[in-house]
Amino acid sequence: AIQLTQSPSSLSASLGDRVTITCRTSQGISSALAWYQQKPGKPPKLLIYDASTLQSGVPSRFSGSGSGTDFTLTISSLQPEDCATYYCQRFLSYPLTFGGGTKLEIK
Amino acid sequence: EVQLVESGGGLVQPGGSLRLSCAASGFTFSDHYMDWVRQAPGKGLEWVARTRNKANGHTTEYAASVKGRFTISRDDSKNSLYLQMDSLKTEDTAVYYCARDRRASVTGWGGDAFDSWGQGTTVTVSS
Secondary structure (H helix, E strand, O other): OOOEEEEOOEEEEOOOOOEEEEEEEOOOOOOOEEEEEEOOOOOOEEEEEOOOEEOOOOOOOEEEEEEOOEEEEEEOOOOHHHOEEEEEEEOOOOOOOEOOOEEEEEO | OOEEEEEOOEEEOOOOOEEEEEEEEOOOHHHEEEEEEEEOOOOOEEEEEEEOOHHHOOOEEEOOOOOOOEEEEEEHHHOEEEEEEOOOOHHHOEEEEEEEEEEEOOOOOOOOOEEEEOOOEEEEEOO
């Protein structure tokens, strides 16, 4: 099965900072990657699909990039409500693996 | 408004069975692939199973960890998704979410993502 490695597993950043989370796959998946945000006690929320397409209603400070094996989720200016855990998920073949998650905290 | 509401979770002994349900509303259920995703306490997300849409014959896919023990199914006439869980193990303890693939009436890959999720139902496997 294709492995999905997400990094870092946790990070702490200040309000207004630019934050970058990466996701790497063991085999190329074109642009078949999605990003989710999850807050405690809540289901995940879709942020990005097709590696770089912003889901409707998601603030424009979130962006995604990459193709093949290396992908990035960027928050351009960190806001208090962005404190959450972020997951990537790959498609294109089964199983539909999720990354291990990145817990983002505000300094 | 798209709504997904899970039910059927609870406490079950190892080796036991449980059937989860997910009631869908606010969209054409038969057009969408539907999935189950779980999250063990304090852990990350794990994809469990998928059922394709009517156009693709409701065919199914499973994670290796549940294949042969879990069965995903759907009843488009009732806008409902199910997960029959047999031979349950302690490691199946988790919150189980149903999720909708955002694409409608398509085949193959492209643009896949889970754009709607239920609130989850908790399954605890313990003696």
